[in-house]
Amino acid sequence: MNNQKRLIIIFILLATALVITGTVVFFRVPYTTLMYKESDAVISNPSRGFYVQFDTAHLDKIDELRNSGITLVFLAYDIKEFVDSNISQVKLDELSNAFEIVRTNGLKVIFRAAYGFSRLDEFSDPKTIDVIKNHLNQISPILKENKDLLLSVQAGFLGPWGEWHHSNLGDDQGKPTAQVINELLVALMDAVPKPISIAVRRPSFIRLIDSSLVDLSRIAFHNDGLLSSDTDLGTYSLDVLNREYELNYIFERPFPVANGGEMPNLSAYTSPEVALNELSQLKLTYLNYRYNKAVINYWGTTLYEGKPFLELIQKKLGYRWSIQTATLPQYFDSTQKVKIKLTLINTGFSAVTLPYRVELIVSDDSGIRKVIPIQGVNLQDLKPGKSLTLSAILNVSDVSGRFSLGLRILETDMIHITDQRTLIQLANEGISVLDGINYFASYDWDGQKKFTLSEPER
Secondary structure: OOHHHHHHHHHHHHHHHHHHHOHHHHOOOOEEEEEOOEOOOOOOOOOOEEEEEEEOOEOOOHHHOHHHOOOEEEEEEEOHHHOOOOOOHHHHHHHHHHHHHHHHOOOEEEEEEEOOOOHHHOOOOOOOHHHHHHHHHHHHHHHHHOHHHEEEEEOOOOOHHHOOOOOOOEOOOOOEOHHHHHHHHHHHHHHOOOOOEEEEOOHHHHHOOOOOOOOHHHEEEEEOOOOOOOOOOOOOOOOOOOHHHHHHHHHHOOOOOOEEEOOOOOOHHHOHHHHHHHHHHOOEEEEEOOOOHHHHHHHHHOEEOOEEHHHHHHHHOOOOEEEEEEEEEOEEEOOOEEEEEEEEEEOOOOOOOOOEEEEEEEEEOOEEEEEEEOOOOOHHHOOOOOEEEEEEEEEOOOOOOOEEEEEEEEEOOOOOOOOHHHOOOOOEOOOEEEOOEEEEEEEEEOOOOEEEEEOOOO
16 A cells, blocks of 8 residues: 555545544634724723722712613711720611612722711720720621622721821821721731732832732722822832822732722823823723812823823723634534634723623523533733633534624623622623623534624624
């Protein structure tokens, strides 16, 4: 037998084996790559964006936030009257009720507790940290019960507004010491459910953390003097470092945590060019929508690249995901298994800061037919300016008729979808979103076995 005949026989045997095992489905199927455009829409996605602050005792008009495109609420829990005692059951019930109202309205929470939220509350916090630890033990069950509503917990507790100055547990100037910082953060790590991030007020406080005691991957940063002055009202340690160093320090931290803040006043730093650069360096996930109104109004009336600068901030806070490309079979037989591959890109300021998972959905006129978990990807790896490839094997042997393909993106711990507002919407032209599912392609059926890609206009 000559070599040519031997090769032909080997090829036939291999082809037969591939047919038997089903591997042949990856051959003889023509593929095409579709290109998708990012939309210009402002999307009200969960776990990112602007927030509005409410006292847990006064939640009037919280039901209006969603209509304004707001998905986050800052819950301020004022426990000043309990500085020398346990938190009362009435006050604990107040917090539980606040979370229930948040749940009803489909929002996420940034939480902070403090012994007073005004300038009059300097040195109003407890004189021993044991009091704070006891209060944390009382609050913890409520936080853990509502873990699915939490975006971030700000460390709080020390000083007015819980912003870690003018505290009884501080040095001569009222700034908390390294010992107090680490002791409080250890208690917070136990009280706040994983993987919720815990935000501290200054980069210098992060540098005082003992990594043998505190999980640094859960430590975030909130700047409540954002873009307000050279030091951002004492946020940055410019006596030893410079502003660029502090910004880079936050930027270089490798953890996907929820950084945020608020702007107390207009300054040279609130100009669009400077603000865009700094918010990007801080990998900002959330921002106060009502403080300071002068800044918000300025951004709303100042054009940047032909549009109000506020719109750009609304789009870029946190993550902003869109499909770049989809590599799909042009047509295939219903008995064949085919590969679906998509590339997502993130044009937001930050990665998503909570664990999410993604599913490939197959739907027809009767509803969802298949849910295919997409394995082997960590959506928190989709960092700003980066892309991520998703792939799945599609088997529609039990589907007859036209069907559509979509992506459903939900929190990893979510077992039952009770609120579609908790699902992530992609920022694309040419896709449709129905019941929280991002449909990106459809296939027509020939009435027998063949499915053919029906490419939508883009």
